[in-house]
Amino acid sequence: MSHVDPQLDRARKLAGLNTARRSEPDTTSPFWEFDRDVWGTLAQATPLPLKQRDIERLRGLGDRINLDEVSQVYLPLSRLLNLYVAARREKHDLTREFFSPLHDRGLEPQDAKRTPFVIGVAGSVAVGKSTTARVLRELLARWPDTPRVELITTDGFLYPNAELDRRRLNGRRGFPESYDRRKLLKFISAVKSGAPEVR
Structure with a gap:
């Protein structure tokens, strides 16, 4: 039986995260679990950059999706990924600025060069990995500060x-x-x- 820290539980409730919990049993896990309703509340402050016609085009590829699912599930995820990409870009720019005195001498470290941000979608056979990847690509490509998004199938x-x-x-x-x-x-x-x- 897992132990719930009362102070941590109270803090989560105050923060509106009472239905989110750390993955069990490892309390040091960096992962959070949210039920669909809680996760969907994150979409309320995020404008939907996909229109119904875009969904219809994706459906034409055989994907079974609807606008509600995109807005409640995929939109918050695409925004979170967009924030990760932006943070990584900022880190790259700061690192490059730090190493700029070495650049003129041809001594810039390899790590200071910008490289792609890779996102992997994993799951069992025929669970919707391709659909998830296509929808995320469409959403990520619409954020103004997201660079080119490519989809590589397995x-x-x-x-x-x-x-x-x-x-x-x-x-x-x-x-x-x-x-x-x-x-x-x-x-x-x-x-x-x-x-x-x-x-």
């Missing part, structure tokens, strides 16, 4: 059919073991290291 990291046959994984296509994880990690490392072109 399809390109599936083993070739011959390799799936050899490994007897054709019936497991789309499951973790059917992907070339080494290739995926290499790709992400190249993106995060600021490689000018990644394939």
Whole structure:
């Protein structure tokens, strides 16, 4: 049975977070859990940059979504991600300014170069990962200070059919073991290291 700190519980209630809790049982976890209603209240102060016609276009790709779901679930998430991107950009700018005396001498550290912000969407087979990624891309691209947003699917990291046959994984296509994880990690490392072109 988990112990609830009364002072922490009171502080959460005063802050309006009484239905949010730290992930259990690890009280040092950096993650928060919110039910849908509480999470949806965050959308009230966030304007919706998607219109019904945008939702219809996304639906045309076979996605089952509606404007209410976008505004209650995806919009607050896109704003939070936008804040993370903005904070990272500010950190980059401050770091670059700090290292600027070294720049003229060609000694600027590699870390001072701006690299992409990578967001991963994970989940079981056919739970809506692609839908989530497409909606987030549409929302993130509409924030005025968000740079170009690209969507990379995992399809390109599936083993070739011959390799799936050899490994007897054709019936497991789309499951973790059917992907070339080494290739995926290499790709992400190249993106995060600021490689000018990644394939």
